[in-house]
Amino acid sequence: MxxxxxxxAVLLLLPSGSSAQPTxxxxxxxxxxxxxxxxxxxxxxxxxxxxxxxxxxxxxxxxxxxxxxxxxxxxxxxxxxxGLVDAHVHSWGNAGPAFQERQLLQTDGTARAMLYAGVTAFLDLFSPEDYIFELRNTQRRNGLRAADIYAAGPVLTCPDGHGTEYGVPTRTVTSPDDARQTVDSLAARAPDVVKLVYHPYRTERFPSMDRPTMRAIVDAAHRHDLKTVVHVESWKGTHETIAAGVDAITHTPPAPLPDSTLSAMQARGTAWIPTLAVHTELSHLLEHPDRLQNDLLRAVADSSLLAAYRDTSTVPSSIREWMERQSEHRPQRLDAVGSAAAAGLPLLAGTDAGNPGLFQGYSLHRELVRLTQAGLSEWEALAAATTRPGRFLDAPIGLxxxxxxxxxxxxxxxxxxxxxxxxxxxxxxxxxxxxxxxxxxxxxxxxxxxxxx
Ligand SMILES: [Zn+2]
Known part of the structure; x- marks a missing residue:
């Protein structure tokens, strides 16, 4: 020898902290x-x-x-x-500025775009469950030359709630009992996390499930040893999910982060996927069309889709108004993420790709830029896109x-x-x-x- x-031979005998099965x-x-x-x-x-x-x-x-x-x-x-990890995507593909134009990739095409862009794993937080669980399971059995797929499957929401508007099959829950049964049946498919939507104080567009139902989902998921990720829209609603023991919140409500909520997240160790990219990138691209020349972006996104971002005449007034609100709230959002970083909260980099202004694989690099603009150091941003999501997903990611x-x-x-x-x-x-x-x-x-x- x-x-x-x-x-x-000596090194390989050391416990690795993860499965040491021969591949x-x-x-x-x-x-x-x-x-x-x-x-x-x-x-x-x-x-x-x-x-x-x-x-x-x-x-x-x-x-x-x-x-x-x-x-x-x-x-x-x-x-x-x-390798990088995007902790919030919808892997169906890429949208134009108003969803009218699309680049259909499906999860396996997205997983290849991700790999090209150095994103070697991603967490899908809502896709058709039959399809994505089967693809994920096949990948885990046989391998697939693409980024590693982690998936929530459906999003748990109330009837007519956010998530039901896309025509993608999902699971709706009406009561705590119903929530427990739904989580029990979903757990049989081994989702990597359970995703739910809770926004009882911002119901202009969609109704929300109530607090007892939200709590029942979190408790039932924990009984199955599953982590929960909740879509939030206000800090008040966020606070209630943290008190219920949710494992991660995602998105950044458009208001200053209250100290009491920050302390609650600190005490609980709640992870946060702020998705600054979905709140900023669409208006950024429309205001700076020169950024469409980015080499990495052009390598993963369809040129006809990118052309749609140059012709702003097709962007409807509803999207323009939404963008204006996003721009107004940008400083508050960056401040909130900055104070969470200063407080040592576990931030995870995620984009919400699948939405306008975002591109599978490329946009995680933009999220890293946004996180540093919010005040994270380069080290903290890199951890948010590598070892932190690795720990959250219980995946062996690191050096x-x-x-x-x-x-x-x-x-x-x-x-x-x-x-x-x-x-x-x-x-x-x-x-x-x-x-x-x-x-x-x-x-x-x-x-x-x-x-x-
Ligand atoms: Zn999302």
């Missing part, structure tokens, strides 16, 4: 050398080598072993970080031995400018260097017939 093989691929070996390893969990940059065996990181080494005979990738001058070898290799440091996450040199997925141009070709191929918004 060579010294390096011996070292690995079908376990003979595959890859060594990344001379890299700067950017670890958002420890906030450290280390020069060294990363050894990958099968689909997992096997060891982080100070120096590359001289006797390694597998594939070596010299990453001198490059920056290596864990530790045993973590899934999902890696993003950048040409420039994301610590000096968060926009450098777009300067992608390589994407590594499950230990394999991704052929990004092949993945790009597959983004729009074989779109299955599934109901979409």
């Amino acid at each position: 060579t010294p390096f093989a011996l070292l690995l 079908p691929d376990s003979t595959h070996r890859l060594l990344l050398t001379n890299a700067r390893l950017v670890n958002p969990e420890t906030k450290t940059v280390k020069r060294g080598a990363l050894y990958v065996e099968g689909e997992r990181i096997a060891a982080v080494l100070e120096e590359a072993p001289a006797d390694f005979d597998g594939r070596t990738l010299d990453l001198d001058g490059k920056w290596v970080l864990p 530790r031995p045993g973590d899934r070898a999902h890696l993003l290799v950048l040409n420039a440091s994301p610590l000096t400018d968060i926009r450098h996450t777009q300067h992608i040199h390589r994407v590594i997925s499950r230990g394999r260097v991704v052929d990004r141009s092949a993945v790009q070709d597959e983004i729009t191929s074989a779109v299955p017939d599934v109901p979409t918004p």
Whole structure:
């Protein structure tokens, strides 16, 4: 046994903190050398080598072993970080500025667009459940050259509530008893989280479920060991979900974050997916059409869809009014997220892609920019898009031995400018260097017939 093989034999015996089962691929070996390893969990940059065996990181080494005979990738001058995670998407595809134009991708096309863009996992928070659970299960069984799919399946809402307007099958609940039965039957499909909509104080557009029903969903989900993510629209409603023990809130209500709510989130450790991108990106693109020239955006989004963003004459007045309100509330939203970051709350980066102004894969990079504008450091933004969602989803995401070898290799440091996450040199997925141009070709191929918004 060579010294390096011996070292690995020892390292691989160490408990990895996650499933150590051999993968079908376990003979595959890859060594990344001379890299700067950017670890958002420890906030450290280390020069060294990363050894990958099968689909997992096997060891982080100070120096590359001289006797390694597998594939070596010299990453001198490059920056290596864990693959990114988008914690809030609707993976049907991309919408034009008013939903009139669409780029239909379905979840598998989206998962390829994500992978191309260095987003190696995502959490879908509402898609047709039969389709998305089957695709997710197939991916977990057989693999799929695409980002890892995590899914809530349906959104739990009240009859005629938000979520029912898209014509996508979902689950409505009318009472606490009904909520318990619904969660029990949904749990049989092993959703990665349970998503619900609760906004009892903003009911202009849609009715909301009541507080006892919301609490029953959270309790029932916890009995099944499932985390809950709630769509919120006001801080008062948010406060009630936090008191009920919800695991994560998503979106940012358009008002200053009350101190009492911030303290409640701190005390409970509630995670927050603010989705600043969905609140800001549509007006940003319409005001700055030059941003449509972005290389990464053009690589993942259809050119005819992008053209729709140049012709603002088609944007209806209702959308314009919505955008004006969004712009007015932007400082409050950024302040709220900034104070949550200062208080050490677990923020998760999520975009709400599937909505106008957002593009699967690309927009997570925009969310990172928005998070830093809200006051997060580059380190905090990177953690919000890598190790934090990993912990939330109980997924092995990071640079530790045993973590899934999902890696993003950048040409420039994301610590000096968060926009450098777009300067992608390589994407590594499950230990394999991704052929990004092949993945790009597959983004729009074989779109299955599934109901979409
Ligand atoms: Zn959403």
